[in-house]
Amino acid sequence: MTAFSLDPAQTAWCEELRALAEQELRPLAEKGEPGHVNRPLIAALGELGLLDRLFSSGALDLCLLRESLARGCTEAETALALQGLGTYPLVQAGTPAHRVRWLPEVRAGRAVAAFALSEPGAGSDAAALALAAERAPDGWRLTGEKRWISNAPEADFYTVFARTTPGAGARGVTAFLVPADRPGLTGTALDMLSPHPIGALAFDGVPVTPDDVLGEPDRGFGVAMNTLNLFRPSVGAFAVGMARAALDATLAHTAQRTAFGGPLKELQAVSHQVAEMATRTEAARLLVYAAAAAYDAGEPGVPGRAAMAKLYATEAAQYVVDAAVQLHGARALRRGHLLEHLYREVRAPRIYEGASEVQRTIVAKELYAAATETATGTARPTPTVNQEPAV
Template sequence: MADTSFLNWPFFENRHRELAEQLEVWCKGNLPVDHSDVDAACRGLVSALGAAGFLTHSGTTGQERLDVRSLCLIRETLARYDGLADFSFAMQGLGMGAVSLFGSQEQREWLKQTRAGKAISAFALTEPASGSDVANIQMMAKKTDDDFVLDGEKTWISNGGIADLYVVFARTGEAAGAKGLSAFLVPATTAGLSVEERLEVIAPHPLARLKFKAVKLPRAALIGDAGSGFKIAMSVLDVFRSTVGAAALGFARRALEETLTRCADRQLFGAPMHELQMIQGHIAEMAVDIDASALLVYRAAWTKDTGAARVTREAAMAKLFATDQAQGVIDKAVQIHGGDGVRKGSVVESLYREIRALRIYEGASDVQKIVIARQEISRKQGENK
């Protein structure tokens, strides 16, 4: 079992420790699932997580705030057991994040379905020419007297092809760049919306390229105010970016546990592998990187939960460091496992494929560096005024 002593850190309350314990029991009895049919596995996981009550943490139907520490604890624990389970939980939260934070009462009715695991959600932000550059979105939402008409494409959309509804960002033209975007709630059955291509990646997840051709939406589909789409997207990422670091942390903890077991069981030069000083050095580095990542992840989550309006800097640091360090931890695990580390289907081989995407989605590592640097520069400029 992975180290859980971090739960005694002052970032957490008793309710967080109780949640972690309940989820640990559930994971032991339900994970991992069969990944041979990824779409079916994700649908089953969403349903099971909803029935168990864990998806209630993925969104809010009232005025209460999203608890980021709970989101991080759930993602870390699920990732430690099954990457697809983490994915399924995360997309329910990210997909409906805009509705949780800015949705109308009518739109929030959908949260009853997504939190129960009876509807699958998706966050449709990325386009072929605008990945991390959100302000460069080209998809158009033309206003008419009674509705909006959407035309364009989205790509690399998680849950694309299996989602029941999408939160879609498009250009409504109130101003140039970031100030001219809006967010819309689009049911998957809406006429003109089609799945153009299913995308396969090294760690199988449901991903797709979507096409919107003269998709008519009523004014009630607009989330928040027209022109506030960039603010909405950044606010959602501000909440959920830390949780990407938490998922990476879960992968890294599993890699360390697999390594410790391997080094205790494996005999090398007449003694257990863990008696070799070089192996001890690798284990020490893995443990330090994991604890340092956990401190950054849960600092960001605690800061948001205790009332900070924005945690752009803290969340960017958490995602950057935790995902990059998890890559290193898992690479060490593969190396220590030798040939078994690259055997298809082994735990560490699966972790090696799972971790790579986390350094790209919700803002690639290099983009996080830009975000952090700009925050630091802005802080210094503010001091000099």
């Protein structure tokens, strides 16, 4: 496995990002309307060059970026990550015309992207997509529904995955780039636990042409999975950032708060809990960095590493934030407290981009595949998903 360590420049960059998120991005986030796309915040990410960095660096830098922003402002991290998730299919499979039209707008923070994969009956089982792409003289007509789509219904364009060949499972899915103003496309917002812009999309014969295809017809499932292989470790990085923010707050609180004649940190039950929080956070960081480094190096087994990183990091962050709330007591439950915010934020990453149960399935499959290769003397092919040109 690829060895890695953060050099002083990377460490300094992470600290700069955290300070930037706290001092410049958090005020913009606090002015945003819950449940709606915060376009001033996205524009600021573009002006600061962070959206450009999103598309011009490797998986490890992406993880460092997401972790550091999450530690200082989760809303800024989420806005940046959603731009990447919705746009990366263009980076890996878009035509020159797609890239010229949309990538400069996304980089500048002027266009909002969305990744439209999930449906009412196809969440964890992404190959069960039912959104129908029916043949038409000039291409296809999209009919059906997408649900749990971040940035919907306010995005400017959607990466949409639709069924072009009925009954073909993962081999009959095509990826399309669909501008939001296409006739027949409508959307509604969904009110969620954490007030992010998430909605449902309805497709009533939405026209798409061969020029709208990302990659090749019936090969869209690979576009989706390649995107998730990159972003799953960085979901883990988002979780690590939240865990570190909760740990930072807990260290300060338990050092200052007194009970039973002394600071909380002197109580063994408290100090042991803090030690457990720190250990799980550090273990999660190492798994995330290792998965990202393996992706950048083009090593085999990337899906398993990505799944393991997302699984452990999101579960660890849930534990750390919950423990932080417990150690802070009632004050952490008050609306507006950092930990109240993190407590709502930390739950969703264990579900989106593949629930924890799905990640365990992927890890197990990769383990058995590796064991078979060892026993038979065969070698799995080296992945090429991380070898797309930087744009």
